[in-house]
Amino acid sequence: MAPQLHSSLKPAVRVRGLNRSFGPELVLDDLDLDIAPGEFVALIGRSGSGKSTLLRALAGLDRDITGELQVDGAVSIAFQEPRLVPWRRVSDNVCLGLRVPKPHERATEALAEVGLSGRTGAWPLTLSGGEAQRASLARALVRDPSLLLLDEPFSALDALTRIAMHQLVLDLWENHQPAVLLVTHDVDEALALADRVLVLASGRIGYTCEVTAARPRDRNDPSLTALRSRLLAELGVD
């Protein structure tokens, strides 16, 4: 099910020696990272470890970084809060800045894909949390990104909605095959979705593990249980 990884291909993301400091504090310290095209990577770390800083650097939202950072192709991001523009209807939000012929048709298709066909004309403030995140995903994916950045997009959702959203993200990923970098503080979420889980500690990738279990994954799968204990230990939770 996972897209095949070809090491010969140009990586979707290549980061070398990335540094970012806030005052005297070095948040990213000589960080290296590669993400293959179509690879689903989860980035976990304690709060304040610099997860979001790295993601913002990849999104081009941070100008005060030093080091080498290459992203091949278009980048889209779904933020933690969906950040829909409240005065534009849902489909107009998806169209925002979309430079393709017939943007509205593309938006309608994208919204259908995330299960929001009935809400294309709704005002964003009338959407539920899950619906707003779906719209935000549609807005990110309609741009055909080669890298999709997800900044804890499910952390504010209730448990049931989150499960549905996990499946939706996997479906979208399979259909569009972007490289994905999911920032999360939820080890289970990382293990349920990613090909590879990275732990960010002391400003660099401190630990990496591959998750090979077939999707959809059973959270009680023994291989996942072992990885979970290891990741929690890496995060300093016993």
Added chain:
Amino acid sequence: MPGNRPALVGEEAAPALTGGPVRPLAAVPSLAQSASLAQSASLAQSASLAQSASPAAPLGAASLTTQAATAGALRRSPPGRRRGRAALRLISPVVVLVVWQLVSKAGLISAQKLPPPTEVWSTAVSLITTDNPAYGTLQDAMLVSLERVAIGFAVGGTIGLLLAITAGLSRFGENAVDPLMQMLRTLPLFGLIPVFIVWFGIGEAPKIILIALGAAIPLYLNAFSGIRNVDPKLAELAHVLHLNRREVLTQIVLPGALPQILVGLRQSLGVAWLALVVAEQINANAGLGFMISQATQFLRNDVIFVALLVYCILGLLTDWLVRVLERRALAWRRSFIAA
């Protein structure tokens, strides 16, 4: 994420829209001060012209009812109940009219000082139907006044909005524009009249410039703080979605500032009408103000009342127009409350 600001519309614009050091509190004092400007303006006006207390009403109403109107736009009540409430609100004005009529008819106050409503009405009818050599017709006077306020408001409003955009979107613009506007704001508007007469003579120019200046300032203050208060997270979004400068302005910045721009628009209109009333009583040879000064000479209080009523009606009409605009433009917010 302290110190982390994205570029939005070029280098200089980024800190302005998203900026940490921008003073978000600036909105509060500037609003309060523009309200006090309006008040001091109406004070100056009522001090210099005793008889024109009533045209000040649209202004007072504009600044006072702003909150109520916003709340009203946000809360939706069933149409039937709203109509019922509107009918209830008509009772006290009708009572005042009836008492006014009775007091006049009973001879408690001379009709020359306070003409009864029926007389004001018949005077209005005759002013409309006959071209009086002293006053002209009411509709001609009204059109002249309306034209003055429309031109002055359009010029002043446009300048105020453009300056607010300039100051709102870049630090350079703020440094260039804002100090001047803050200084202009503290100038007593009607204190400028003698200066304007020296500079621009006694024709249309000083009248329209006075109205334009009065209208520009509240719109500038509100639009500027509205632009600065647009959610910086949306500025980041605009960057991520690669919006160009024009799209950022038309789809993020201006719609985001619109609620406060509309507050400014209503204040501007209030000041514009007030400035018109004052401007028209100085060396005018047409318009409602001219009609009032003629009537003063002929001791025709009924004509003065007609002119004042027309001022009132025109002021209320423009205020209503802005409210209609508000209801349409802010539909996204109303739906939020209704949901």
